[in-house]
Amino acid sequence: MNQLVSRLIALLVMALLVACGDSTETDSATTAGGSERDISSEVEAYYAEHADFFRFKTPADIPADLVWEDGSELPDIGSPDARKGGTFYGAISDFPRTLRTVGPDSNGAFRNYILDDVAVQLAHRHPEEYSYYPGIATAWAVDEGNHTVYIKMDPDARWSDGVPVTADDMLFLYFFNQSSYIVAPWYNNFYSVNYDNITKYDDHTISITTAGPRPDLLSYALEHTPAPRHFYKELGDDFVERYQWRFVPTTGAYVVHDEDVDKGRSITLTRNDDWWAKDKKFWRNRYNMDRIRLSVIRDTPKIFESFKRGDLDTFGLNLAEYWYEKLPDTDPDVQNGYIYKTVFYNQWPRPTYGLWINTDRPLLNDLNIRIGINYATNWDLVIERFFRGDYERLNTANDGYGRYTNPNIKARPFDIDKAQEYFAKAGFTRRGPDGVLVNDQGQRLAFTITTGYESLQDVLTILKEEALKAGLEFRIEVLDQTASFKKVQEKQHDIGFTAFGSFLEEYPRFWEYLHSDNAYDQAFLPDGSVNPDRKLKAQTNNLLSVADPEIDRLIEQYDTSTNADEKMELAHRLEQLHFENASFVPGFKQPFYRVGYWRWVRWPEGFSYKYTDSATGLYIHWIDEEIREETLAARRAGRSFPPHIEVYDQYRAQ
Amino acid sequence: MNLRLNPQTIKKLRRFRQIKRGYFSFLVLALFLVLCLFGELLVNDRAIAVKYEGEMYFPTYGAFHPGTDFGLNYQYEVNYRDLKVLFEQQGGDNWVMMPPVPYSPFENDSASGVFRPEAPNFDARHFLGTDSTSRDILARLFYGTRTALIFSLGFMICVYIIGVAIGCAMGFFGGWFDILCQRLIEIWSNIPFLYMVIIVFSVIPAAYSIPIRIAILLIVMVLFSWTSMTYYMRTETYKEKVRDYVAASRVMGASNSRIIFRHILPNVLATLVTFMPFTIVSAVTAITALDFLGFGLPPPTPSLGELLKQGTANLRTAPWIVTSAFTTLVILLTIVTFIGEAIREAFDPKKYTVYR
Structure with a gap:
């Protein structure tokens, strides 16, 4: 009987404990940490299972003859005049679908604010000098022979929740x-295929070895932000939902508090007062605003009206329509010196705006027709009349890569006679009653251009009118961004008007958009002949469906080449072959960025740096709240300041 | 179907003519519809007539004329405006007669060399100015309105044929057939029509020509819009079915179809007719809204909604875009509504009631 009572009591106690456990779990799941699940042991097991990849050694194993670099000789970034404080008001066109930085829906425009532009990586490319300046790493050393980079991490580095950043966070990265939990196959592939191992020597020393030698070894080793191991402890199959609205601790200056997420309306970032890097050399003059408030405004015209009212601090004026018509130099707010206008010429791999022709399609598989389309597309008129001569003609799919861009390739100009000549070679000699060329089988020379750029549909209507002169009809299909991207990725398009985004890299990539691996499943039979049953491969960036053994061979050579001169030579040949293939009609490039901003937003002298692609990405600007008051008061009272319209062309390419 | 006008109807029509506002609106709309039929002669970049080397050309309809037809050195379609200037400079016997608005709704024609909205300019014959890529607004407005009107007429006819047929059948046969149809209609009409249009339209291949796309849009809209008509028809038929004259014709051995088409339909005509203009109003609004949202006809098809969209985006810098589109829409909808009110009043058996 006694035994029974004590058992009952024991059960009761256990039940109580379980209940307590439950409540703490639910609490902690919504805040930070969380004790419900801990995958630490799974991580350890994974490391043990992949002992070749995750290696553990001692500091004594680091070679002694390494030459350590730390980038400390590079100049500071930003201005010492920058004032800390104030609130920056910005707009986003869509509320972020998630606060995660990986996984479905995470790759939106908002991620720049919490990861790409803000989080501190091991090291970053200097925006002026191009070589690396330190972030979390304090020093690094390259062992070329073993394609390994040794990295010392800053013991001061902290996550925004106060936890130290250590080598374990890099292994965990x-x-x-x-892991398949994060539902991000591209990352799964990238982090497996490109690397051979990561080795921990002590809490703040690691080395990263790539899968093979590569000239841009440093970028593969240093451009990483560690992953907070303590935060992702609850990682599991429900990662996508569990972490959907939880702000990931960051190594950067800005954090998002739960109360600042007003779903569907606005989201506010707050500067972390205890940010570990706030006094470090390359970081002290940046990330100056106390708060960054981003309101959701869905329409660009409305964003502009908000800006014009003074509700938003900056507005991108890249489109000629805004620079010349909606905010002309004669605008009273500009003339009275309340709003400043700036053009900054930069150096950056250019987004590849142009027509991507699917060479798998009937008719489009004919080289003569593709060359004809090149000659029948009047980009020059678009650039001259619609972009008002501000933009330049893109010549290759790899413009802006310095010496890796073949300087001898010039895009084919608009030439009706040549276009007709090539169309005639393909059998299109007769014009139908509507002026469109017809061949002997009665096929019309008409193709659909698919695009997701609603704001650029006017460009296509101009191209359509012009192409008709050469007897070519373009049908225009404007879809929303996602649908259009899906369509071209699944190779359902005739011609796609799209662009691949650019990021700062030393040399261009070809495998992604030219290699047959990305065009077909098994494009060629083992004997080298074309596989008659080959099927188009979906979800790749070879929008051209180009499959050419010669190109494949050169790409493979290019990707494994470690000699920069050889690589350049190969890049030039690949660009030439791509030009001859005529599957890409290069469109336009914008050699600058333009921005309008209220007087109280300040930038350093010289405005920005050579290798930047936006005015605000480096966070070297600051807000002067006193000037804000002064300007708004002056505007009410009708007082004015000298107008300020600047062109910074110190980095303009000749 | 043989609907002979009976004295009642003639009286109603006479009554309609007496309501001046509605009657004149009707005349204006009718005139516009006639103009629309010959629109290519009024608003076009092709000339109405060309006299070249003693021969006459009428290029408005039919195949295009390459520049080489008129002694020019290009094989694409002649620019008749330039040709006109050229002939005038040459001073010979050759001449070109252009339509009053010498622009097509597609071509970019800019006086300043830059594609941007330009204010109305009577010398250049851009009577309402140009839009954001320097296309003539009057031309786009004209063809956009024509599409909307033809579309809504087609819409009305289709909706009425389906709605009247099913509604009449429900009312006339009643019983299980009626109950079953009612439930089906309730379910069907709960499908949100706008979303369906958006979904269906997103899967239509772009290779389809514009008229086919318009036809598909029409079919989809009709499929989701015929239901409301059935309610009225059903009740009206129920009411008429039990009247003595129907019983009498049945006693005389008339078939169902004869009873429906010869006896019931003419008597419920009044209800039908009064709804027509409002159906047109809703169709014009719907197609404009779809285009405004970007789910309608593909660019560069001219449409009222597309112009409104451009107008709201350029409210400050190019107010003439939104003014033209908005005014047209208001006038069109007002005229149709006036006609509708007049018809309703004319067909109202109680002559002196609130409608006056």
Whole structure:
């Protein structure tokens, strides 16, 4: 009987404990940490299972003859005049679908604010000098022979929740990005295929070895933001939902508090007062605003009206329509010196705006027709009349890569006679009653251009009118961004008007958009002949469906080449072959960025740096709240300041 | 179907003519519809007539004329405006007669060399100015309105044929057939029509020509819009079915179809007719809204909604875009509504009631 009572009591106690456990779990799940699940042991097991990849050694194993670099000789970034404080008011056109930085829906425009532009990586490319300046790493050393980079991490580095950043977070980064939990196949592939191992020597020393030698070894080793191991402890199959609205601790200056997420309306970032890097050399003059408030405004015209009212601090004026018509130099707010206008010429790999022709399609598989389309597309008129001569003609799919861009390739100009000549070679000699060329089988020379750029549909209507002169009809299909991207990725298009985004890299990539691996499943039979049953491969960036053994061979050579001169030579040949293939009609490039901003937003002298692609990405600007008051008061009272319209062309390419 | 006008109807029509506002609106709309039929002669970049080397050409309809037809050195379609200037400079016997608005709704024609909205300019014959890529607004407005009107007429006819047929059948046969149809209609009409249009339209291949796309849009809209008509028809038929004259014709051995088409339909005509203009109003509004949202006809098809959209985006810098589109829409909808009110009043058996 006694035994029974004590058992009952024991059960009761256990039940109580379980209940307590439950409540703490639900609490902690909504805040930070969380004790419900802990995958630490799974991570350890994974490391043990992949002992070749995740290696553990001692500091004594680091070679002694390494030459350590730390980038400390590079100049500071930003201006010492920058004032801390104030609130920056910005707009986003869509509320972020998630606060995660990986996984479905995470790759939106908002991620720049919490990861790409803000989080501190091991090291970053200097925006002026191009070489690396330190972030979390304090020093790094390259062992070329073993394609390994040794990295010392800053013991001061802290996550925004106060937890130190250690070598374990770097190892965890690889576990995280290799795991299927995060539902991000691209990352899974990238972090597995490109690397051979990551080795921990002590809490703040690691080395990263790539899968093979590569000239841009440093970028593969240093451009990483560690993953907070303590935060992702609850990683599991429900990662996508569990972490949907939880702000990931960051190494950067800005954090998002739960109360600042007003779903569907606005989201506010707050500067972390205890940010570990706030006094470090390359970081002290940046990330100056106390708060960044981003309101959701869905329409660009409405964003502009908000800006004009003074509700928003900056507005991108890249489109000629805004620069010349909606905010002309004669605008009273500009003339009275309340709103400043700036053009900044930069150096950056250019987004590849142009027509991507699907060479798998009937008729479009004919080289003569593709060349004809090149000659029948009047980009020059678009650039001259619609973009008002501000933009330039893109010549290759790899413009802006310095010496890796073949300087001898010039895009084919608009030439009706040549276009007709090539169309005639393909059998299109007769014009139908509507002026469109017809061949002997009665096929019309008409193709659909698919695009997701609603704001650029006017460009296509101009191209359509012009192409008709050469007897070519373009049908225009404007879809929303996602649908259009899906369509071209699944190779359902005739011609796609799209662009691949650019990021700062030393040399261009070809495998992604030219290699037959990305065009077909098994494009060629083992004997080298074309596989008659080959099927188009969906979800790749070879929108051209180009499959050419010669190109494949050169790409493979290019990708494994470690000699920069040889690589350049190969890049030039690939660009030439791509030009001859005529599957890409290069469109336009914008050699600058333009921005309008209220007087109280300040930038350093010289405005920005050579290798930047936006005015605000480096966070070297600051807000002067006193000037804000002064300007608004002056505007009410009708007082004015000298107008300020600046062109910074110190980095303009000749 | 043989609907002979009976004295009642003639009286109603006479009554309609007496309501001046509605009657004149009707005349204006009718005139516009006639103009629309010959629109290519009024608003076009092709000349109405060309005299070249003693021969006459009428290029408005039919195949295009390459520049080489008129002694020019290009094989694409002649620019008749330039040709006119050229002939005038040459001073010979050759001449070109252009339509009053010498622009097509597609071509970019800019006086300043830059594609941007330009204010109305009577010398250049851009009577309402140009839009954001320097296309003539009057031309786009004209063809856009024509599409909307033809579309809504087609819409009305289709909706009425389906709605009247099913509604009449429900009312006339009643019983299980009626109950079953009612439930089906309730379910069907709960499908949100706008979303369906958007979904269906997003899967139509772009290779289809514009008329086919318009036809598909029409079919989809009709499919989701015929239901409301059935309610009225059903009740009206129920009411008429039990009247003595129907019983009498049945006693005389008339078939169902004869009873429906010869006896019931003419008597419920009044209800039908009064709804017609409002159906047109809703169709014009719907197609404009779809185009405004970007789910309608593909660019560069001219449409009222597309112009409104451009107008709201350029409210400050190019107010003439939104003014033209908005005014046209208001006038069109007002005229149709006036006609509708007049018809309703004319067909109202109680002559002196609130409608006056």
